[in-house]
Amino acid sequence: MSWTNSTMIEVRSVSGECGVFALTDLEQGSVVGVFDGVAEVFTVDEQGNVDWRDQNGAWSIHLKLTEDKLYTIMPPPGVHIEGIDFINHSCEANCRCDAGVLVVETTRPIRKDEQLTLNYHDMDLVKLGRPCWCDHKAPEERCIL
Numbered sequence: 001m002s003w004t005n006s007t008m009i010e011v012r013s014v015s016g017e018c019g020v021f022a023l024t025d026l027e028q029g030s031v032v033g034v035f036d037g038v039a040e041v042f043t044v045d046e047q048g049n050v051d052w053r054d055q056n057g058a059w060s061i062h063l064k065l066t067e068d069k070l071y072t073i074m075p076p077p078g079v080h081i082e083g084i085d086f087i088n089h090s091c092e093a094n095c096r097c098d099a100g101v102l103v104v105e106t107t108r109p110i111r112k113d114e115q116l117t118l119n120y121h122d123m124d125l126v127k128l129g130r131p132c133w134c135d136h137k138a139p140e141e142r143c144i145l
Contacts, residue, residue, distance in 0.1 A: 002033060002034060002035050002036045002037070002075075002082075002083060002084050002085050003033060003034045003036065003083075003084070004032070004033045004082070004083025004084045005030075005031065005032050005033060006083065007023070007024075008022065008023055008024060008026055008030060008032050009021060009022055009023060009032050009033070009083070009084070009116060010023055011082065011083060011086045014115070017088075018086040019086060019087070019088045019115045019116075019117075020032075020033075020083070020084060020086050020087045020088070020115065020116045021113055021114065021115050021116065022110045022111065022112050022113060022114050022115075022116060023112065024112050025109065025110065025111055025112050026106050026109065026110040027106070027109055028106055028107060028108050028109055029105055029106060030105060030106045030110075031103055031104070031105045032084065032095065032104050032105065032106065032116060033083060033084025033087070033103075033104040034084070034102055034103050034104065035061060035073065035084065035085070035097065035102040035104070036073075036102070037061070037073040037074050037075050037076060038073070038074055038075075038076050038077075039063075039071065039072070039073060039074075040055070040060075040071075040072050040073070040074045041069050041070070041071055041072075042069070042070045042072065043068060043069065043070075044065070044067075044068050044069060044070050045068075048129060050070055055074060059074060059075050059081070059085070060072040060073070060074055061073040061074075061102070073102070084104055087104065087116055087117065087118050088115065088117050088118075089117060089118060089119065089120040089132055089133070089134070089145075090117035090118075090119065090134060091119060091121075091132060091134045091137055091141075091142065091143050092117075092119075093107070093117040093118050093119040093122075094106060094107055094108055094110055094114070094116060094117055095107060095116050095117060095118050096118065096119075096122065097118055097122075104116075104118065119143065120132065120143075120145050121143035121144065121145055129144060130144065130145050131143070131144055131145070132144075132145055
């Protein structure tokens with residue numbers, strides 16, 4: 001189960017999707033959460049497609065890719081997803097997470113009610129080659145996740 005600093009952030013619904021928002025003004029370097037999970041190994045075929053074995057690959061943190069295996073951190077089966085697990089992607093993120101440590105901290109001051117985001121491209125050590133979904137960026141400017 002991931003840890004969330006619930007005195008600083010909360011999950012809110014925005015246009016039918018969940019995101020993480022500041023409850024108060026946050027200073028740069030504030031630790032707002034720590035990801036947790038179980039190590040999982042998935043098979044990757046010759047075309048680069050991952051066999052997620054009925055798991056939601058969107059929740060994965062990619063750690064290492066070999067010729068035919070993807071090593072990840074996944075939420076434990078049956079655990080309720082909450083808090084920091086709902087942090088969304090932005091190419092212009094205001095938080096960072098080192099995949100080796102999995103601690104989420106702010107990269108600049110954040111105002112109360114501002115949404116917190118991570119750049120998933122920077123977080124995942126292994127890229128699967130899909131463009132991000134940042135609508136404000138031209139397709140050729142979107143980062144590859």
